[in-house]
Amino acid sequence: MAIQVHNQLSGSRFINMCVANWFLHIYVYSTIPLIADQLNQLSAPLGYAGLAIMAFAIGMILPGPFGAHMMERRSRKEVFLKSMLVLGPLVILLLVYSSHIYEVLLIAMLQGGAYGVSQTSLGTTLVNDVLLSRHRNKGDLMYGWAGRIGIPLGLFYGYILHLIFPFSSAYWWTLIPCAMSFLLVAQTQVPLKAPVKVPIITLDRFFLPQSWPLAVTMVTAPWLLGRITGRCNDATAFLLLTMGVLTAFMIQILVRRRIGQRTLIAMSYLLVIVALLLLPMRYELTDILAYLLTGCGVGAVSSRHLMDWVTTAQHCQRGTAQNTYMIFWRLAFSVGFLTSDFGLIRGYRADLILCILSITLYIAWVGKRCEKVDED
Numbered sequence: 001m002a003i004q005v006h007n008q009l010s011g012s013r014f015i016n017m018c019v020a021n022w023f024l025h026i027y028v029y030s031t032i033p034l035i036a037d038q039l040n041q042l043s044a045p046l047g048y049a050g051l052a053i054m055a056f057a058i059g060m061i062l063p064g065p066f067g068a069h070m071m072e073r074r075s076r077k078e079v080f081l082k083s084m085l086v087l088g089p090l091v092i093l094l095l096v097y098s099s100h101i102y103e104v105l106l107i108a109m110l111q112g113g114a115y116g117v118s119q120t121s122l123g124t125t126l127v128n129d130v131l132l133s134r135h136r137n138k139g140d141l142m143y144g145w146a147g148r149i150g151i152p153l154g155l156f157y158g159y160i161l162h163l164i165f166p167f168s169s170a171y172w173w174t175l176i177p178c179a180m181s182f183l184l185v186a187q188t189q190v191p192l193k194a195p196v197k198v199p200i201i202t203l204d205r206f207f208l209p210q211s212w213p214l215a216v217t218m219v220t221a222p223w224l225l226g227r228i229t230g231r232c233n234d235a236t237a238f239l240l241l242t243m244g245v246l247t248a249f250m251i252q253i254l255v256r257r258r259i260g261q262r263t264l265i266a267m268s269y270l271l272v273i274v275a276l277l278l279l280p281m282r283y284e285l286t287d288i289l290a291y292l293l294t295g296c297g298v299g300a301v302s303s304r305h306l307m308d309w310v311t312t313a314q315h316c317q318r319g320t321a322q323n324t325y326m327i328f329w330r331l332a333f334s335v336g337f338l339t340s341d342f343g344l345i346r347g348y349r350a351d352l353i354l355c356i357l358s359i360t361l362y363i364a365w366v367g368k369r370c371e372k373v374d375e376d
Contacts, residue, residue, distance in 0.1 A: 009139055013130040016188045018146040021122060023181035025147040027088065028115055029154030030174045032229070033162045035095070035108060041167065044101045050230060050334075050341030052108040057334040059112025060119075061327060064206035067120040071205060071319075072196040076129065080121035080185055087114035088178035092171045119326055122185065123147075124205055124319030129191050137310060140322060144306045145249050148299055152245060155229060156238035163235065208317060208324040211309055213369070217265070217362040218305040218325075219332035220354040221298040224272060226336025227351065228294060237291050244295020251296075252303060262367035264304055269359045272297035276348040276355070301358075302329065308370045 008014070036049035063070075070079050091111045098104050123143060131139045157177075161170035198204065225241075232238070248268075259267070275293035278286040306325050313321035339345050 009131070009135050009142065011130070013188050013190070014127070014139060016184045017122065017127045017130060018143050020181040020184040021143055022146040022150040023177040023184070024084075024118065024122070025150030026154040026157055027174055027178040027181065028111075029151050030158030030161065030177070031095075031111070031171070032155060033158040034167045034170050034174070035104060037162050037170075038095065038098075038167045039101060039104055042099075042101050042104070044104075047338070047342035048101060048105075050338035052105055053226075053337045053341075054334045055105045055109040056112035056115070057330050059109035060116035060330055061112075062109075063113050063117050064120070064323065064327070065201045065203070067117070067124075067206050067323070068198050068202050068204035069200045070117070071121060071125050072193075072198045074195075076121050076125045076193070077185065077188075077190050080118055080126065081182060083114045083117040083121065084178065084182045084185075087111060087118055088175055088182070092175055096168050096171050120205055120319075120323060123326070124322045126185070126190055128318065129193070130188075133315075136318065137307070140310050140318070141303065141307055144303060145299075148302055149242065149245050149249065151225075152238050152241035152295060156235055156242060159233075159235040159238060203320070205319045206323055207327065208309075208313060208320045211312070211321060211324050213366045214305055214308055214312075214325075215328040217358045217366045218301065219328055220269070220351075220358040221272070221301040221305075222329045222332040223336035223354065224276075224294065224351055225298050226333035226338075227340045227345075228291075229333075230337040230340025237287070240288060240291035241295035244292040244297075245299035246295075247292070248296040248299035248303070252300065261304060261308070261371055262363045265301060265362045265367065266359050268297045268300035268304070269355045270297075272301075273352060273355050276352050279348060308366075312370055 032053065035052050039048045039052065091107060091114065094107045094110070095104065098107060127139060127143050128136050154177075158170075158174065161173050164170070165173065203209075228237070228241075271293045275290040275297065278290040278293070281287075306322070309321040309325045310318055345351075
């Protein structure tokens with residue numbers, strides 16, 4: 001009975017995991033403005049900050065095929081804690097003392113690899129270990145929101161550090177949320193799992209190929225966030241994006257299942273379309289509304305798609321579905337950031353077209369498939 005009490009959504013172990021994920025995302029995304037600043041001071045050519053963000057995404061994918069082997073053959077909590085030591089202190093130490101552009105790119109790839117391992121152990125494994133099976137859908141949703149809120153907040157934190165300190169000093173301050181994430185998981189008791197024999201290389205806990213239709217209609221949202229992040233040099237904008245994501249979270253709590261899946265996606269993308277129409281106006285009020293609407297729309301689209309990924313996968317594929325979502329989300333964010341940093345796309349016409357296509361495809365195709373699974 002005591003185990004069941006601790007395995008509730010309101011249990012301290014699950015709450016610790018969610019808060020740890022929040023701190024983890026604050027840390028990871030707070031390094032983006034600092035890496036951009038460092039590359040600028042190293043006289044890197046235009047677009048190299050975008051290449052660093054893309055290197056992170058590539059690094060995040062590399063340990064994926066070995067994820068299931070690590071989770072099943074070793075202590076999952078130990079895997080997370082060791083990955084955090086690489087992701088935090090080691091990466092920051094290397095960044096502070098790096099003196100060449102390509103060193104920064106390689107360190108960003110190492111950071112991505114450590115982040116991929118930490119998310120595989122925390123998000124696709126430990127969170128589910130501390131919850132009863134009937135609570136895992138809601139648990140995955142809440143865990144996802146914790147990280148989602150941490151993304152723009154991390155960008156805000158990093159940009160403030162960039163304004164106050166030189167990058168060599170600012171990097172050390174980013175370790176505060178990293179340490180908090182480490183300590184929260186370190187002091188949380190998790191069930192021990194008997195080792196299971198699995199292949200060293202496998203798609204389990206890494207990639208779910210049949211879920212690609214969800215990626216088609218989801219990637220526009222993180223792409224747009226990456227585009228805005230790549231073009232933005234205002235801490236207030238990141239704070240407004242955070243408020244927008246929080247608003248989407250509160251609306252989801254209030255609305256719950258009163259709005260259909262396809263209606264929710266359509267409304268969320270419509271908010272983003274309105275934001276894209278407001279951004280070129282360059283007035284203070286329109287900018288405020290645009291960033292709030294973008295945060296709200298991107299947060300709602302991402303949340304709905306994560307739930308679709310989890311509910312349409314088989315029970316044993318839950319962790320694989322979550323990891324697939326994470327890969328597509330971060331890749332889309334990175335490509336969006338890269339296009340803005342290189343100045344490849346002027347204006348927001350292409351983004352508007354992508355939003356319209358995403359709405360159409362979800363309503364006419366992807367959403368129908370997901371709703372059928374929910375009914376079954």
